[in-house]
Amino acid sequence: MPIKREKPKERFSYDPKKVIKKLEDLGKEILELVREGRNPFIDIPTRGLSNVYFDERSRLIKMGNKLSRRYFLNVAHARKFMQTLLIAAYVKRLVSEGKHASLREAYYANKHSLAGSKENTFESQSESDPIIEDLERTLGVLREEMHLTADRRGYVYGDLTIRDGEDEFNCSKLGMGGWAVPGTVEHLEFVNINADYVLVVETAAMADRLIEEKYPKKEKAIIIATQGQASRGVRRLIHRLHYEEGLPIIVFTDGDPYGWYIYSTIKQGSINLAYLSEKLATPEAKFVGMTMDDVEKYDLRNVTEKLKGIPPNKRGGPSGDYKRIIEEMNYPWFKTKEWQRQLKLALKWGVRIEQQALANKSLEFVAKKYLPEKIAKEELLP
Amino acid sequence: MKDSKDSKELFKEFKIQSVSEFFRRNAAMLGYTGKIRSMTTLIHEAVTNALDACEEAGILPYVRVEIEELGSEHYKIIVEDNGPGIPENYIAHVFGKMLAGTKAHRNIQSRGQQGIGISGAVMFAQMTSGKATRVITSTGGDIIEAWVMIDVEKNEGKIVKKTKHENPTGWRGTRIELEVKDVRYIRSKQGPYWYLKLTAIANPHAHIELIEPDGRLIVFPRSSKEIPEPPVEMKPHPKGVITDDVFRMAKKTRRETVKRFLIGEFSRISDQRVEELVRYIAALRLIKKEDKNRRKQLLERLANGEIDIILRSYGKKGKQALRAARKLIEKEPAKLTWHETEEIVEAFKYMKFLAPPTHGLRPIGEINIERGLVSILKPEFVTALTRSPKVYRGGVPFQVEVGLAFGGNIENGFNLLRYANRVPLLFDAGSCVTTLATKSVDWKRYKVDDLESAPLIIMINVLSVHVPYTSTGKQSIASEEEIYEEIRLALMEVGRRLKRYLSGKHRKLYVVKRRKTLEKYVDEIAKALSVLVNEPEEEVRNYFVELITRKFEEVETEKVEEVVMTSPGVEEVNEESE
Secondary structure, eight states: OOOOOOOOOOOOOOOHHHHHHHHHHHHHHHHHHHHTTOOOEEEEEOOSGGGEEEETTTTEEEEOOEEEEEETTOHHHHHHHHHHHHHHHHHHHHHHHTOOEEHHHHHHHHOOBOTTSSOBSOSSHHHHHHHHHHHHHHHTOOTGGGTEEOOOOOEEESSEEEEETTEEEETTSSOTTOEEOOSOOTTOEEEEEOOSEEEEESOHHHHHHHHHTTHHHHHTEEEEEOOSSOOHHHHHHHHHHHHTTOOOEEEEOOBSHHHHHHHHHHHHOOSTTGGGHHHHOOTTOEEEEOOHHHHHHTTOGGGOEEOSSOOTTSTTOSOHHHHHHHHHHTSGGGOSHHHHHHHHHHHHHTEEBOGGGGGGTOTTHIIIIIHHHHHHTTOOBO | OHHHHHHHHHHHHHHHHHHHHHHHHTHHHHTOOSHHHHHHHHHHHHHHHHHHHHHHHTOOOEEEEEEEEEETTEEEEEEEEOSOOOOGGGHHHHHHOTTOOSSTTOSSOOSOOSSOHHHHHHHHHHHHHOOOEEEEEESSSSEEEEEEEEETTTTEEEEEEEEEEOOTTOOOEEEEEEEEESOOOOOSTTSHHHHHHHHHHHOTTOEEEEEOTTSOEEEEOOOOOOOOOOOOOOOOOGGGOOHHHHHHHHHHOOOSSHHHHHHHHSTTOOHHHHHHHHHHHHHHHHHHTSOHHHHHHHHHHHHTTOHHHHHHHTTHHHHHHHHHHHHHHHSOGGGOOHHHHHHHHHHHHHSOOOOOOOTTOOOOOHHHHHHHHHHHHOOSEEEEEEOOOEEETTTEEEEEEEEEEESTTOOSSOEEEEEETTEEEOSOOTTOHHHHHHHHSOGGGGTOSOGGGSSEEEEEEEEESSOOBSSTTOOSBOOOHHHHHHHHHHHHHHHHHHHHHHHHHHHHHHHHHHHHHHHHHHHHHHHHHHHHHTOOHHHHHHHHHHHHHHHHHTGGGOOOOOOOOOSTTOOEEEEOOO
16 A cells, blocks of 8 residues: 555644743742742753653653752752743743744843843853753743744755745745755644655755655655754654644664664654654654665665674673664664664674665665655555 | 188088079079070069069059060060059069069969069079169159169179159059060060960950060050959868978978878868878888788778778787877877878878869959950950869869960961960970860861861960979970860860851851842842733832742741642652752
């Protein structure tokens, strides 16, 4: 059964009013505590590995319910308490005025010196960024929904018409470079889509190759280049395209632990952004390559590269790639038979394979044979 | 005749030599060794005289010391006081009589340690510069100006020149001017400056001034108006005497029998104790006749108080011995032989007496020590402790006082100020029990991490009728176990007080800092929160200001913030750590 667009599972639901309401509620709770003469606090879900778990049912990395309580009357917390409120007030202004600010702009907008001291409200962006993440977790609201944007990374190409504010455009008519995915994709509307699936590609070079070979047109695919680890914008776009537009997601990365981890992040979410997994991750995504089986099947032995680091059976090992692979073997979502086989083979052979290695056959090989064949036969990993 | 004249001459020469010879030979004991120390000793003698005279007359002392440099190692030392003055016909006696110290051999806590006092200073001046000592004094009437020398032939004071002046202002006091050579003025820890500073600390009722050779005036002001009561003579305790003491006292006493003598001139000796003494002497005489092993055994039993059993075991012989011993008690004290005196003192060793009375000791007192330390050192924290009197070697009463001053104007670097009967000890610090005891305390326990560099001064005053000095120099107190322990206990207590102060100080600083930190953020928080809740910024701000105020009002009774679980399903609520 060829891969086709399915029925949508989610409806687009972004309401700036909800965000403002949440911010106001936070403020009211604090004011209420202070009025009662109690020590005001903000409960912030704890970040880090200790507060993350893999939910087997939804197959998502999720955040636990450990909370850190940030008190005003605690000297160690007071500064962050102040910073959190500062950002919250800033976000309220942004959202109500319908403006967007980059993380760096948010930092500069809120940086000023405290009256009667040399101290600044924020000393560097590395102070404001985590506060923004804290606020996301506390309110359960995306940074994007708070009108705070990150740098663009990754692009999309294909027969997909998007309305972005007053502009409407088709992503296959913007030149070979496609359309760069912004940090915030919440406000985008998908006007028209003429595609069967989304192919997420790790490297820009491979995406460019596929575009040149007219793969999107021939195979009715939308190509999204992540350019390394997928940014939040890209992940959110993938999520929306899958859930709101019913497009199947197929991921194409290098055959190495780093590539597989990119896939894992798109599919299950990441530890850092565990609280956003439900909005960023796409557990239904599938993996087309590169796999170790490809090496054998397409006779790519001579274009593999050696894994970096020390193998587990050698002194000092495992380290580098080997260590990473062993870690990945222990991820619950890689516990499937297929994945364990790939990872074990990689360990056994001690090799990795890049997407571009397919050019060893011919430039068109990947677009004309490798991908269409594998996808048509559904030789995909879960 | 010729022979006899020669021998007379010889004898005369011998006498002349003996006084100055005595002085030279005992220079160390008298404190006149070294150029710096000699200078300090001269000032010590003069200042002590002044302070004692004032105390005895109930006058708040005002002492002014002036040191003029006349040439190389050649000085004039002037000490003036506002004391009662010296009556005209006593001047020669006070300044001239060597070894006539009124305090020597008396059972009294005294400043003068050497029993030679100011006459020694006069002698020293005379020996080094050849000059007489000028004394200007008045008891309120005419002012008498006298030049005093010591007649080494007669060993007494001699007024070389004397004039009377009118006294229209009614001045009263004494001024002495000593011209000395072979001494040196240095502002060191062993010189007059340091000596007077320490004296001022231990005598807060005195106003002391010093004019240094370069004309600099240093004032140690009075900080207390309490004149210390003069010490009282205490009768010796039987456990604190040696044969020589008893023998000499027996020769001098006017009592008719040894029994009366012992009861009357010793403390803690009663009729009963004398009866007991007779039994002990008798027993000891009998025991002495036994062979070595048996003697040892019996002496041990005697020490255990088995006197009656021992005497009874001798039967008839015992009763005879008792009768013989009783005769000794009924003797005239003057006829007591050395051997008999020894027997009495030996018996004392085996007997039990009440601890000696301590009413004669005159501590400076906690309040006065604190006053002295505060006014001279201007510290940030001061505390003092006077322990109750104790006894060492079984019969010698003593008492320990400790003062501690920390921070403020005190420079970094630890200093120990040592005193014996209020007199500063400036030499031989290393072997002194006060130094040893101070070193033995673990100061880290009291928040003094590095004693040597701490802004800390400790003063220790050991009071006793007989301060056990390590040497004739009398500048270092021997490490008697009881004294050592008392000093340690006192140091640990003031150490605990210092620790309490330091922790309190840290806590207070911490609280102030915390409050400032929180207040710093109030403006920002108020602004942000007013945006979030659409309420006036000023109102929001006030809530926070009130919250902080209330928080720090109750900071003393602060409790750890209780963590309340508010949201259901919350497994764990951690306070954010930073």
